[in-house]
Amino acid sequence: MNFTILRFDSIESTNAEAARQAKAGADEGVCVVARRQTSGRGRHGRIWISEKDAGLYLSVVLRPRIETRFLPLITLMSAVAVYDALVALYRLQPDIKWANDVLINEKKICGILAEMTETKTNSAIVLGIGINLTSANFAPEIAETATSIERETNHKPDCEMLLENLLGQIARRYEILKNDDGARRTREAWARRSSYHDGKNVRVAAAGNETITGTTCGIEPDGALRVLTGDGAIKIVRAGDVERLRAV
Ligand code: BTN
Secondary structure, eight states, X not given: OOOEEEEEEEESOHHHHHHHHHHTTOOTTEEEEEXXXXXXXXXXXXXXXXXXXXXXXXXXXXXXXXXXXXTTHHHHHHHXXXXXXXXXXXXXXXXXXXXXXXXXXXXXXXXXEEEEEEOSSSEEEEEEEEEEOOOTTOOHHHHTTBOOHHHHHSSOOOHHHHHHHXXXXXXXXXXXXXXXXXXXXXXXXXXXXXXXXXXEEEEEXXXXXXXXXXXXXXXXXXXXXXXEETTSOEEEESSEEEEXXXXX
């Protein structure tokens, strides 16, 4: 995949801009990067605080020709790409919390929001990634639960180097996903990097106000999380927030 990078000093949301570009016919690989977002979007309608130069904020337009049922694997693939960039550049030891939060020592360093958007030719996916570069100005509401590359390495990272490495990892993972056995390889890559894949005690705030408590036991072909509950049932989670439960 060839990337075309569109840079903004300040923008409402790189996801919103990438969706606009996709609707206007942008090719796969158009990538919107901003130094600051005034209305950064998180999952489940939350906001993603995006102070100037405190994070890498980017959104890539994808036009995936893969089976529709495997589209959720794009978010898993992206978490793998971020994980590998953090290892390659900073020798960090990340973890991936289902589905696609990248953590360091259980604190969130990256969030991913993939959004589908209808365009004239086909539906496109806007893959939005926010990576915390520095925590100097973390808002109080995330200070305890988030971390940054600077905090973990004691050095302010070079944003351009991170962008370049990350786009390379995304391109590689995307090519793999498009192969005949790409779904399986993507799931395996994710499973190897996520301690949440198996045997983790969790509480899941799932869609429809349902709370599921149990132990994770792998993922479904489309990346949905399997949770074994106390009564021996396996619940399949396709959307929700996962929280780790500690033994008391
Ligand atoms: C999450 O809630 O964990 C997902 C956060 C995704 C944030 C990124 S920052 C770049 C892109 N543009 C947005 O508005 N959101 C994503």
